[in-house]
Amino acid sequence: MNIEAFFKITYGLYIISSAYEDKLSGYVANTAFQVTADPARFAVSCSKNNFTVGIIRQGKAFSISILKQNCSREIIGRFGYHSSADTDKFKDTNYITGQTGAPIVVDDCIAWFECEVEREIELDTHVIFIGRLVNNDLLDKEAEPLTYAYYHAVKKGVAPKNAPTYIKKEEEGEEKNAGKMDTYTCNLCGYEYDPEAGDPENGIPPGTPFEDLPDDWECPICGAGKEDFTIE
Ligand code: FE
Numbered sequence: 001m002n003i004e005a006f007f008k009i010t011y012g013l014y015i016i017s018s019a020y021e022d023k024l025s026g027y028v029a030n031t032a033f034q035v036t037a038d039p040a041r042f043a044v045s046c047s048k049n050n051f052t053v054g055i056i057r058q059g060k061a062f063s064i065s066i067l068k069q070n071c072s073r074e075i076i077g078r079f080g081y082h083s084s085a086d087t088d089k090f091k092d093t094n095y096i097t098g099q100t101g102a103p104i105v106v107d108d109c110i111a112w113f114e115c116e117v118e119r120e121i122e123l124d125t126h127v128i129f130i131g132r133l134v135n136n137d138l139l140d141k142e143a144e145p146l147t148y149a150y151y152h153a154v155k156k157g158v159a160p161k162n163a164p165t166y167i168k169k170e171e172e173g174e175e176k177n178a179g180k181m182d183t184y185t186c187n188l189c190g191y192e193y194d195p196e197a198g199d200p201e202n203g204i205p206p207g208t209p210f211e212d213l214p215d216d217w218e219c220p221i222c223g224a225g226k227e228d229f230t231i232e
Helices: 051-059 073-080 148-153
Strands: 014-020 023-029 032-037 040-047 061-067 095-097 103-105 109-122 126-138 184-186 229-231
Touching: 014 051, 014 103, 023 040, 023 051, 023 073, 023 103, 040 051, 040 061, 040 109, 051 061, 051 109, 051 126, 061 103, 061 126, 103 109
Parallel strands: none
Antiparallel strands: 014 023, 014 061, 032 040, 040 126, 061 109, 095 103, 109 126, 184 229
């Protein structure tokens, strides 16, 4: 198997949300697609480890919100790297409630689709939900959608373990360059702190070793503290 071939598949990034009774749930996904045109249907592939699976099953509906390219890392951190089981992701998020009762995230998003579940396809690790379009809207005509490639290259994001596209990193062996500053990886979200690049968005200039980061520095993707980082 050639792992590099997987990196050539293109994806967008979306917030998938659902509700059952008074529980709202949502997560960041790259696997959301339109699968038929008339009637319009959409599919999402959702890890069984993901709390939202149970909510979609019971609520029988989901919404897909398309993230915009310049969305905040914070919204990805909130929806992508925490579980709705123990976090109220919607508390500080602007959303509307759809006809199905599913919440629809509008913060940092450019369009949305609300679907009623028609069918579930059970796989070993994931469930694919196929839903018929109930309603949709365009929020921002001008903004570009966030693609997975952009997220990876520019925002330095990585797929969390539950993502269908998560790829376990191969061990890199003993070939580390002597004298090079160490790269540290966030144990929660997989973000890599590269000392050469620093974290300029948060006031850390390029060339800052991990050890010299202020104690209150946080992972720019998921908000984890320095203690949650380990050396690559
Ligand atoms: Fe993180």
